[in-house]
Amino acid sequence: MNTPSTAIVQDHGIATDLYIGGRWVATEARIPVTNPSTGAVFADVADGGPKEALLALDASVEAAEAWRHWAPRARADLFHRAHALLMERADVFADTMTLESGKPRSESMAEFSLSAGFFLWFTEQIAHLHGTYQEGSPGGYRVIGSHQPVGPSFLVTPWNFPMLMSARKAGAALAAGCTVVMKSARETPLTAALFVQTLADAGFPAGVVNLIHTSGSGDVSAALMADSRLRKVSFTGSTGVGSQLLKQAADHIINPSLELGGDGPFIVLDDADVDLAVEHALLCKFRNAGQACVAANRIILHSAIAEEFTDKFVQRTAALRVGDGFDPDVAVGPIVSERQRSRVVRLLEDFRSVGAETLVGGRPIEGDGFFFEPTVLRFPQAAHEFCNEEMFAPVAALYTVDSVTEALAFANDTHYGLSAYLFTRDLSRAVTIAERLDFGMVGVNRGIMADPAAPFGGIKASGIGREGGHDGIYEFLEPKYIALTIDETKGLQ
Numbered sequence: 001m002n003t004p005s006t007a008i009v010q011d012h013g014i015a016t017d018l019y020i021g022g023r024w025v026a027t028e029a030r031i032p033v034t035n036p037s038t039g040a041v042f043a044d045v046a047d048g049g050p051k052e053a054l055l056a057l058d059a060s061v062e063a064a065e066a067w068r069h070w071a072p073r074a075r076a077d078l079f080h081r082a083h084a085l086l087m088e089r090a091d092v093f094a095d096t097m098t099l100e101s102g103k104p105r106s107e108s109m110a111e112f113s114l115s116a117g118f119f120l121w122f123t124e125q126i127a128h129l130h131g132t133y134q135e136g137s138p139g140g141y142r143v144i145g146s147h148q149p150v151g152p153s154f155l156v157t158p159w160n161f162p163m164l165m166s167a168r169k170a171g172a173a174l175a176a177g178c179t180v181v182m183k184s185a186r187e188t189p190l191t192a193a194l195f196v197q198t199l200a201d202a203g204f205p206a207g208v209v210n211l212i213h214t215s216g217s218g219d220v221s222a223a224l225m226a227d228s229r230l231r232k233v234s235f236t237g238s239t240g241v242g243s244q245l246l247k248q249a250a251d252h253i254i255n256p257s258l259e260l261g262g263d264g265p266f267i268v269l270d271d272a273d274v275d276l277a278v279e280h281a282l283l284c285k286f287r288n289a290g291q292a293c294v295a296a297n298r299i300i301l302h303s304a305i306a307e308e309f310t311d312k313f314v315q316r317t318a319a320l321r322v323g324d325g326f327d328p329d330v331a332v333g334p335i336v337s338e339r340q341r342s343r344v345v346r347l348l349e350d351f352r353s354v355g356a357e358t359l360v361g362g363r364p365i366e367g368d369g370f371f372f373e374p375t376v377l378r379f380p381q382a383a384h385e386f387c388n389e390e391m392f393a394p395v396a397a398l399y400t401v402d403s404v405t406e407a408l409a410f411a412n413d414t415h416y417g418l419s420a421y422l423f424t425r426d427l428s429r430a431v432t433i434a435e436r437l438d439f440g441m442v443g444v445n446r447g448i449m450a451d452p453a454a455p456f457g458g459i460k461a462s463g464i465g466r467e468g469g470h471d472g473i474y475e476f477l478e479p480k481y482i483a484l485t486i487d488e489t490k491g492l493q
Contacts, residue, residue, distance in 0.1 A: 004016065004017045005017055007033070007042075007044075007190055009092055009190070009194075010092045012089065012092045012194075014092075014096065014190050014193050014197065015197050016043065016045040016193060017045070017046045018046045018052055018056070018212055018213060019193075019196050019209070019210055020052065020056045020059055020210050020211075020212075021058075021062070021063075021206050021207045022200070022205070022206025023206075025052065027046040027052065029046075029047035029215075030044040030046060031044060031045050031046075031047045031189065031213055031214075032044050033045060033100055033187075033190060034100075034337070035099055035100065035102070036101070036102035036333070036334040036335065036369060036370045037102050037324040037325060037334050037369045038324075038369050039338070039369050039370065042099060043100075043190060045189045045193065045213045046213055047213060047214060048212045048214045048220065049214060049216055049219060050216075050219050050220055050223035053212050053220045054227065056181045056211075056212055057181055057210075057227060057229060057230060059210055060152040060179040060180065060181050060207055060208075060210055061229050063206065063207030063208050064149075064152055064179045066205070067178075067208050068149045068177040068178075069177075070177070073127055075174075075177070076123055076124075076126040078204065079119070079122070079123035079126065080123055081202045081203060082119070082198060082199050082202035082204070083119055083120050083123055084202075085198050085201055085202050086167075086195075087116060089194070089198060090112050090113075093108070093112045093163055094108040094109040094112050095108070096190050096191050097112070097162060097188070098325040098333075099190070100162075100187065100190050100191065101159060101162065101187070101188050101191075101288075101333075101336060102289070102325055102333040102336060102369070102370070103325055103333045104325040104330050104331065104333050105325050106328070107287060107288060107325075107333075111161060111163055111164050112163055114450055114452075115163045115166070115168070116167070117452045118168045119167045119171040120452070121452035121453060121468075121469075122171035122172050122174075123171075123175065125175055125473050126175045129176075129473070129477070131144065131146035131147065132144070133145075136483065140486070140488070141483050141484055141486060142484045143483060144481070144483075144484055145479065145480070146479075146482070147474070147478065147479055148177075148478055149176050149178045149477060149478075150176070150232045150255050150478050151178060151229075151232060152178065152180070152229060152230055152231055153178045153180045153230075153231065153232035153233070153234060154180075154181050154183070154221075154224050154225070154230055154234070155169040155173065155180050155181070155183065156217075156235040156236065156237065157183065157184060157185055157192060158185050158236045158237050159185035159187035159336055160291045160292060160293075160336070162184070162188035162191035162192055163191050163195060166182065166191065166195040167195065168456075168472070169182075170182060170199075172467065172473045172475060172476055173232070173476045174199075174204070174208065174209070175476075176474075176476035176477045177476075177477075178232065178476045179207060179209075179210075180208070180210065181210045181211075181224065181230075182196065182211045182212070183212045183214065183217065183220060183221070184211065184212070186214070186215060186217070187337060189213045192211060192213075193211065193213075221248070225245065225249060225254065226248070226251070226252075227252075228252045230252070230254055231255060232256075232476060233245055233249055233256050233257070234257040234475070234476075235257070235258050235259070236259040236293075237260065238261055239260040239261040239416075239462070242258040242463065245258065246258065246464075255478075256464055256465070257463075257464060257466075257467070258463040258464045258465065259418075259457055259458070259463045259465075259467060260293070260458065260463040261390045261418070261462060262293040262294055262416050262418030262419055262458065262462055263297045263298065263388065263390065264284070264294055264298065264418070264420065265296075265297065265298045265410070265414070265420045265421070266281055266284060266285075266296035266297075266299045266447070267300045267407050267408075267411055267420070267421065267423065268301050268302060268423045269302050269305075269404060269407065269422070269424040269426075270303075270304035271425045271426055272305060272424050272425065273425060273445070274305050274308050274309050274312065275312070276423065276445065278313050278316060280421070280445075280447030280448075281396070281447060283448060284421060284443075284448065285299070285394070285396045286317070286320060286331065286332050286396075288333075289333050289334065289393070290392065290393045290395060290396075291336060291392050291393070292392075293390070294419040294441075294449070295391070295392070296396065296421060296447065297391055297397065298397050298399055298410075299397060299398050299399065300399050300400075300401055300410055300411060301398060301400050301401070302400075302401060302402070302404075302407065303402050306398075310376075310378070310398060313376065313396070314359045314360050314376050317361070317374050317375075318361075318374075320332050320374045322365060322371050322372075322373065323371070332374055332394055333371075334369045334370040334371045334372075335370045335371070335393065335394075336370070337370060340393075341364055341372055343393075344393040345364060347391065348362060348377075351377055351379075351395075351397070354379075355379070356380075356397070357379075358375065358376075359377065359378055360374070361373035361374050361376065361394075361395075362377075372393065372394055373394075374394045375393075375395040375396065376395075376398065377396065377397050377398065378398045379397055379398065379399050381400055388414050388416065404433065408433055412437065412438045415461040416458070416460060417438055417458045417459035418439060418441065418457075418462035418463070419440070419443065419449065419458070420441070420443070421447055422434060422437070422443070422445075423444075423445055424444075424445070430445075438459070439459065440457050440459045440463075440466075441454075441456065441457075441458070451468065451469075452468055452469070453468070453469050454468050455468055455470075455471040455472070456468040456469075456472075457471075
């Protein structure tokens with residue numbers, strides 16, 4: 001293997017070139033990597049285009065046949081070696097995520113731990129992918145059901161959870177026997193590179209895992225999606241980009257998994273444990289500076305507890321410390337880029353124009369980095385078009401309703417359908433309302449739901465398919481039916 005250019009994190013060299021067919025491939029053009037806590041460039045990575053992406057697909061296709069026929073135990077053993085290496089590099093992963101995404105290091109370590117858990121979950125599923133066997137309905141043959149890998153897969157990861165999305169997508173695809181072309185997010189390429197480098201160091205064969213960094217995501221994606229050899233796309237990102245990929249997938253009937261935007265209604269009913277609701281609202285809203293598709297976008301409060309919740313929530317929000325993620329006392333890091341922060345400023349102006357009242361925060365923080373004050377807005381009771389605006393910012397929006405029926409109707413009044421949250425002490429209420437919330441996931445009395453054993457995903461404009469759990473690995477498998485004719489009389493001779 002050729003010696004790649006590297007970025008040094010914790011004395012560990014992270015390869016910064018493209019990874020294609022088992023080789024690190026340099027390009028003349030480079031992409032700067034910025035620390036959002038300082039605004040300073042601290043590394044750069046190779047900038048690949050459609051040519052390099054298609055070379056990666058070539059390598060993926062070439063390796064596909066051998067990889068899909070690896071014995072389950074052999075593939076699982078390889079996964080276990082990779083998992084052990086991941087765990088050895090936990091601190092390097094956490095530091096890398098904090099450097100390039102800005103999130104507090106405690107959050108980076110929590111993301112790493114969850115990511116390793118997903119990878120281990122898929123490791124354990126490899127030898128437990130079961131089929132079916134039954135007698136054909138009219139007799140005289142047997143129905144054998146099995147699964148086979150869908151084929152070479154294109155995995156597009158976002159910047160907000162770069163390790164989690166890499167492990168969740170690649171873990172499932174590789175465990176299912178698919179080869180992959182991974183595309184990192186421009187803002188967080190080093191985490192993806194460290195992940196791929198760790199798989200390579202563990203012994204994954206050449207061509208099974210490939211990695212592209214690019215400043216031209218649209219061109220790279222279009223080139224790969226136009227190639228009929230690609231059989232799967234798994235994307236996490238905006239609904240707009242996901243819709244475009246779905247259109248591109250139609251030409252060659254490419255199997256899509258899309259985890260898209262969210263609106264995250266967070267309902268607190270009149271019988272809720274208010275202190276518990278406040279605690280989880282803080283987690284659900286301000287984790288990763290609000291830059292999460294499952295963040296609490298609309299906090300919907302029953303009028304009976306609205307004042308108590310608001311007072312406690314505003315007080316706790318005002319106390320959140322903002323700063324560099326390597327400071328252990330920091331609870332909220334920066335927005336990922338100046339461009340994203342400018343978007344938040346414009347969003348606040350729009351919210352205020354429709355009557356939103358600022359209860360705390362509301363301004364960018366001057367100085368180095370892309371920091372923004374944790375903000376709480378109180379909106380008029382009536383719904384408006386911003387209910388369908390994904391904030392992706394440390395901005396909490398409070399609404400008041402007078403009944404359970406009104407809360408449910410308002411929560412469902414969105415084209416998104418990823419996650420919703422409900423706080424109540426009444427079990428019957430919890431089950432009844434959760435079943436009526438038009439979302440793929442509902443958290444009852446909790447604001448964090450990600451779990452390796454759970455099917456993560458949404459409905460409506462929030463996407464197609466699931467990641468995690470048994471569903472996650474089957475997203476990369478196609479059912480196969482074999483009808484086997486037998487002569488039962490001959491079999492008894």
